[in-house]
Amino acid sequence: MHSWDDKQPLYRQLANRLAGGLLDGDPPEGEAMPSVRVLAAQYLLNPITVGRALQALNDEGLLDNRRGVGLYVRPGAREQLRRSARERFLRDEWPQLRQRLRRLGIAADELDWEE
Template sequence: MYEWNKNQPIFLQIRQKIVEMILNENVKSGEALPSVRQLATELSVNPLTVTKAYQSLVDMQIIEKKRGLGMFVMENSQKELLSVEREKFLSDEWPQILKRLESLGIKLKELIKKEAGA
């Protein structure tokens, strides 16, 4: 069973799961996503929650509805998402990581050196 983060709406967590599937190319441009019912059953959530997650991706022009067929990944979605996710990381997550490193007394050069030696 999937563990949900109580501090974030479930539909946003589902959306992020789908974004990661597209970024990792588990689902490629032109391919169908699981049906709303199928994904709702897999994740043990209300189908309306999955619908809300899908709709947010439709609004972002990452996926598209094909009447009678389901949801499909749009052309260039992986490239678009990569750009959006990188920007989000650099503007939101990276500054927090740098603050955490500073509070722990860890120098960025140390991390790079450690990674290069690993």
């Protein structure tokens, strides 16, 4: 079961989850995205919500709409996602995380980067 929150519209939350999958290579670049029906059943969402999520990813330049065939992951989508996620992390999350580490007295050599 998938949990959703009230902080963002459902379509945006789904778009973020799907983008996370794309970042992990699922589906790989050049391959088709699952259909609206498949995603609606998988996430227990209205097909209109799923369609909006896919449209958002398409609008962000991550997908190619091949008329009559479906949506495919664009070449370079993974790197585009990685770049934007890195920028967001370094701008929004890292400063807060660094401050918390300092407060807790956790030094860089105490962190295990391999897990």
